[in-house]
Amino acid sequence: MLLNALKKLKGLFSSKSNKEEQHDPREIEELRLAFQIKYHHFKLLLNANNKALELMTQIEEYLKGHKFFGMTLIRSIVTQIATNVFQMINNLNQIAPQKYVLLYDKFKEIQATLNDLLSSQSLPSQGPLVISLKEVTKDHVDITGSKMAHLGALSNIEGINVPDGFVITSYAYKLFFEFNELHEEIPRRLQKANISDLNSLLELSSELQQLIIKAAVPPEVADAIQREVRSLAQKNMEVSLRLAVRSSAIGEDTGEASFAGQYRSELNVAPDNILDAYKSVVASKYSLTAMTYRYHHGIKDEEVDMCVGVIRMLDAMSSGVMYTSEPLGGNGDLLLINATFGLPKAIVDGSVNPDVFKVSKSRPPKLIEKHITQKTVMYTCLEEEGVCRTELVEEQTLNPSLSDQEVEELAELGLKIEEYFGTPQDIEWLKDKKGQLWILQSRPLKLISHKSQRDLKVLEGKKVLLKEGVTASPGMASGPVFIVRQDADALRFKEGSILVIQQALPRWAPLLSRAKGVIAELGSITGHLANVAREFRVPSIFGATGATSILKEGLEVTLYADLCAVVEGIEEGILPEVDSPKIMKGTSVYQTLERASLLIVPLTLLDPDSPSFHPKNVKTLHDITRFCHEKAVKELFEFGKSHKFPERSSKQLLCESPMQFWVINLDDGFSVESPGPYIHIQDIRSIPMKALWEGMVKVPWKGPPPLSTKGFMSILLEATQNPDLEAGMNSSFAVKNYFMISKNYCSLQSRFGFHFSIVETLLGERQQENYISFQFKGGAANLSRRVLRAQMLSLVLQDLNFRTEVREDALFARIEGFEMGYMEERLRALGYLIIHTRQVDMVMEGPRQVRTYREKFKKELKEHFGIEFYNGTGGH
């Protein structure tokens, strides 16, 4: 016994005798340098970790589906995450050389899979360059685009007249691009550009279109096209052949995204100019409207092959658009026809207020309602080539463009087509000079479910500025008027304004994502812009004559699209809660992100103390970041304890007396060199540690809260059943409370009264690198009380602006990116909470205690540290 006592005594003095041995100052300096290097790599690892975690949060945000994104964004995020993860592995390797090299292999595996996912795939290489329309079926849709596939199908229906023609396929398109190296050049320019800036987008659009127009059509494609044109000419020798050249892009008109009017059509083209017309339509793939549209719908550029339909041009007596169902709800028993004189361009481009016919969907269909309007403009074919715009003379303008009988005939065709495709259709039709009805196009009609606000009482007492037109897109909106007459105006368009225009031209479509509402003097419910407005759910009134003169620039107005009325002033409306559309869901870009995120975001390595926490079990990039972080901390800790130099070993913290806390100095955390076993709190230079400590010691802990018998019994029960509460812990890591510090870094691993917590923080002048992370688990009471305590803590931390997550009785909290003073305040609060929530789990009987303690702690934090709380939603 005495011998032992003597040995112990000797041990007490042994540090002194070591000191007398005089360690080589050079060796000490080497050790200090080794610490510095390891710590520097550790810091770099932490930075990379934060970056990676932040990017993963971004992925989760995008997966919610409400925000637009494209492939470029996905590639950028994934690349950044991958580089940061690789950095972490590198830095871990610097801290503990050669120990974890299996991580590199695992990383490579995941990276290879990600690469495959992100690079575009190519179609089978060979196929016909042109297909005649009569031979096209719905199965050809991948090489003809759905517009032409539909037209081909239509041409085979009994009683439906479709003009002759042929399709220039996606094979031809690919050949055209490859022949001119556009398949590399264009993606290169797209990547370089800044898509969110309208100005540079305009420039880019023009650049890319020029590239295509100047390119040469490969000889095989030119030959194939010209052969088809000759064959068309021969079919009808009396008339001079003219052609309509129309876009039919892959993905266009699938009902998901209508691509309304985003591409160009060339009308009344002479056969000699067919190749130029082809290039012009292909170039329109990069029109401003098309590019913004694709971006907003998350459609990959490389997926859109521009197929082109060439059909015989017919001159029109009258023409228009037919919807085989009402797009804005209604009973589903009405068919709608818009008609005007001349070519359908006038309606489709929103330059005219057409005649409106409503027909019942009975067999045979019956005309129910008609509105004949003043049609002031008309497009017809010119003799030589092209289309001309004619102003219509007074008497003509008020004639109906279709007789009642013709309306019913047309409706019958519409019903046939709807029946064939099984879903309501948006049909472009034409009546030729001989009175024959032709179908030019048919695509799925997008229906909107909507509760119409048709109650005119809403307008009582308000200053009605305008009550005209048709509801192109339903709803209500308020904002300042912004009149756009030219492209220059469009560039200045203020977000949140009410867009006021003369014609409902498709080229204003890019503005719709920023407008609260749209009012157009001309145009109809069936025009391209109306389609876009409905897709973006922007309330719109078209055909509101006089809008641009009546509504003054900047005037605050409210538009009631369902009532076709505009009133002065901002009105609060009882808007039906529209669940923000999950616009991205179902798009191929979204699916790509989903698949990529499965390799990145999920955490499968959960328990650092388990033997399965090993590189061989890494499945995702998040696993790698977790592994590297945990191991890096462990390695530094071991390094801090494993060497024989007392100068650099862990020191016991001294306040007035020795505390149950030990400190390892990783770099410059002490202001003096301390050879002995202690370090005084005054000699600590670590900014985050000081803040944390201040919070911990501010108010002496009064001991555990008074227990009810139930509470006490719950502890006893738990203590006898929970192996973690055993006295002898195997890992020396967890027995004492350890600080690891540098001037800007602090981590605290501690165990208090049966619970276990880790604080890690970096705090310095680099605001964006600042963060605090807190983990907490356990307790002596039973599970439900521990869970309640975790929930209570989570709420208090949320009040402090932390992001939190509770998993059973474990709490994870994080805050980052704020400046030093703010973060120091959070650390003090955290220190306080760590000490004073000790054993509070014992009294957590139910939700009432959660509320009481939450308020108690907030009050105390305000009192002791002056922290202000801003009650957001209050309660939970």
Add this chain to the structure above:
Amino acid sequence: MEGIKVLMVDDEVDFLETLLKRLKKRGLEVFGVKNGQEALRTLHEKPFDVVILDVKMPGMGGIEVLRHIKEQFPDIEVIMLTGHANVEVAIQGMELGAFDYLMKPMDIDELVFKVEDAYKKKILKEKKHCKKV
């Protein structure tokens, strides 16, 4: 940190000049060149601590330049900069010894911090080598 010597290599002249101006304001000693050959020549003539290198350049590509720099001047830290997201190129670069890989447009603060971190790494390495001798 004052006085860190930085060489910027980028073929986009406007971008290069703007960045040089801003970095100078932050107290870095910067110099700019337009391509890989000029970069290597300059490195032979003057001492530098950190190189900021655009990866996609015509002629001698960024990765090639990186390889040469690491062979001839192993102590100089290289930060790769690019407008393109390409995981393979990024990882390849870091395997060849690049300090980090940043994408344009990047936060100027972030770039400066990276330069400082790279410089610190260089200094620590130098100290270590001195000790060994």
